[in-house]
Amino acid sequence: MTGTRERYATYAARIAPASPSYAAWARSVDDDLVALLDAVPEQQRQPELVFAVARRLGADPSDPGALRALGREARAAFVTALAAATVQANDPRRLGPVVPLFAALAAADPRPLGLVDAGAAAGLCSIPDRVTLDHRTGDGTVRVHTAVAEPSVHLTVDASGAVPEPAGTPIRIGARVALDPNPIDLAEPGAFDRLVEAVPPEATDRTALMREAARATLAVPPVRIRGTLPGDLDRALDALPDGVRPVVLTTGTLVYVPGADRQRVVDRLAERGVHWVAVERTGTLRGVAATLPDDVDPADPDAFATVSLDGVATAVCDPFGVRVRWFRRPGA
Known part of the structure; x- marks a missing residue:
């Protein structure tokens, strides 16, 4: 085979x-x-x-x-x-595992966050502040973050392990930049249809959630920059205004970056001293994989992706981010 x-x-x-x-x-x-x-x-x-x-x-x-x-x-x-082709599913469910990371960053710095969504497609993951997130655990359901404004999306995640505490500080996004080889402008006719090309036809609930996320994104549209990683990372970061704390988000993006360039992305993020929030396939990045607990099996569907902050693994999740096992509390 x-x-x-x-x-x-x-x-x-x-x-x-x-x-x-x-x-x-x-x-x-x-x-x-x-x-x-x-x-x-x-x-x-x-x-x-x-x-x-x-x-x-x-x-x-x-x-x-x-x-x-x-x-x-x-x-x-x-x-x-x-x-x-540069089509990406741009699944807003992947915001579920990263909202607690953004909340931790928001709590640690009085400045609003300046978000660079790398591999953004239409920017449906550029709205962590517009997510109301619930964690469902063995003890019941807990509200982790409340969207700062409407329109918004509501996500429920099955969470286990070292589950983060509910956010005490709302996520404030001061600027958004969407970096993509072929960014999608949701305001253009037919843009949403193009976006859902990668969604299985049976996934009508997923398409409905994407439509809600599209409405939220249109309310706070990102600055779109046509470019790729790692070559255009600096250009995207430099597009952020003064007075924000830069954060780069990658959600299933680096699998589309040729292997040698993945480490260049990681190295450049460190050189720039910016925060990096990621949900990437487990094992894609050796440095992140080295921070995983020994009992994580990459073959386990519930460990398909690794959630990380600044290159340190905080959790693993299924491919869609709806089942998350936490082993490090962000900000702890």
């Missing part, structure tokens, strides 16, 4: 309960599709990215054979589109 085939088989097993159609597409990857996918850079082979491009090119996810057909009948167009 090749690496690409294995990746898609693993994805199929993980996504099947939520999206039978995407699981069927992932299981349909044969030798011809493996060869097609291996013709594009490794970071462009992510299933969600591939399926979004396939849908953009007309493949119907309700047809299990549509992905193979596209590979046969429009191979050149598929490869070309994949090579240039």
